[in-house]
Each structure stands twice: as C-alpha cells, then as structure tokens.
C-alpha cells in the first residue's frame with residue numbers, strides 16, 4: 063500500500079472516524095496559546111487536514127475564527143454534516159488555498175505527516191502573518207501502559223513497524239519548532255476501542271489480515287477487561303513554530 067492510498071483512505075469511513083476517534087483535551091489548546099503567545103479567541107485559524115472536524119470544532123469552541131482545509135471528499139462531506147457553522151475549503155497542506163499572511167495560526171491535528179514538508183513548510187510560512195504560529199500535533203497510544211505496549215507489539219508483529227504513521231515535524235528554514243508532551247486518557251467500551259482501531263489507515267486500506275486481527279484482538283481484550291470497559295491512554299506530542307515577526 064502506498065502512502066498516497068493511506069492518506070486518502072480516511073474518506074471511506076468518515077462517519078465511523080468521527081464517531082470513534084478521540085477528541086483532544088483542553089490542556090492541548092492551553093499549551094498552544096502559551097507557546098504561540100496569543101489567545102485563540104478571535105484568532106484567524108486554518109485547521110489543515112481537518113478531517114471530520116474534531117480539532118476544528120474545539121478551536122471554534124475556544125472562540126477562534128476557523129477555516130478548515132481538507133482534501134478528502136468523504137471527510138469534507140462528514141465535516142459539513144457535523145459542523146455546519148464552520149467554513150471549509152477543499153485543499154491540502156502542500157498547496158494551501160489561502161492568501162499570503164492571512165492567518166494567525168495554522169493547525170495540523172494528526173495530519174502534517176501526510177504532507178510533503180518541503181512544500182507544506184514554505185506554504186505555512188507564506189500564509190502565516192509575521193508572528194503567527196504553526197502548531198502540529200500527534201495523539202498516539204501511550205506505550206508506557208502495559209496493555210497498550212502489548213497491543214502495539216502484536217500489531218507490529220503482524221503488520222510491521224511504523225503502522226502508526228504520525229511523525230513530528232522537523233525544523234526547517236524559518237520554522238524552528240519547540241515541543242511539549244501531554245498525556246491524557248479516556249474510559250470507553252472495548253467495542254468502541256476496536257472500532258477506533260479500525261479507523262486507522264492501516265485498517266482502512268484493507269491490508270490483508272486486518273479483519274482477522276481485530277477478531278483476535280477482541281478475544282485478547284475480553285480476557286484482560288472482563289467487564290467490557292478499558293482505559294485508553296494517549297501521548298500528545300505538540301510542536302509549535304512562530305514565524306519571525
């Protein structure tokens with residue numbers, strides 16, 4: 063499977079994605095404000111690779127003036143169904159459909175790694191106003207928790223390393239990233255966890271063996287969590303760069 067087909071895979075299961083992917087904690091947006099040096103309320107924010115709008119809705123809720131940018135047709139349609147009050151334009155991070163120096167903050171919530179940083183980096187610098195900020199984050203299973211580390215090991219054994227494609231951005235000319243790590247968790251039914259797992263691109267592209275893997279995983283987790291509930295733990299890695307004033 064190519065990176066391109068994985069990048070496009072989300073649109074095939076947009077409603078399931080929106081129902082089962084986790085949200086982001088308020089502490090993340092507090093950290094963005096602190097590192098950027100300005101408040102979200104009133105800020106012009108472009109949320110790129112917005113998907114079904116999980117981050118866009120939270121930014122909007124903090125009072126930001128959000129425009130979402132999303133390349134995928136299915137994701138964009140689901141976004142519009144769920145967020146009728148937030149503007150969305152079709153486009154991608156390598157060629158942003160935004161005017162020069164027009165935004166205070168660009169956000170990439172688990173989507174920077176799908177871009178070509180040789181293009182998306184200069185594009186970010188073009189659309190940010192001087193003093194504006196680019197914030198990129200991932201939200202990965204916390205392998206410091208034993209059952210999660212064991213599940214990751216089972217996935218890697220079956221499908222190879224790197225199934226979790228999120229990669230932090232590297233600094234490049236004009237974009238000097240500072241980083242911060244946050245941890246959070248949520249308690250959900252085992253079935254909801256399996257549904258969430260099935261929204262990752264590895265599973266969406268129909269890699270052979272994914273259905274059988276999820277069936278075996280259901281049995282593993284039933285033995286570990288007999289009451290049918292578990293706590294997912296996440297690590298958010300936030301990287302933020304400010305465009306020179």
Ligand SMILES: C[S@@+](CC[C@H](N)C(=O)[O-])C[C@H]1O[C@@H](n2cnc3c(N)ncnc32)[C@H](O)[C@@H]1O
Pocket residue numbers: 069070072073083110111112113114115116117132133134137153154155156170171172173176177178
């Ligand atoms: C893991 S989802 C993240 C969605 C959303 N930001 C969230 O937090 O749930 C990745 C998104 O990146 C989008 N994407 C893929 N290639 C992209 C690109 N080159 N530029 C911007 N977004 C891209 C996908 O269509 C998908 O909606």
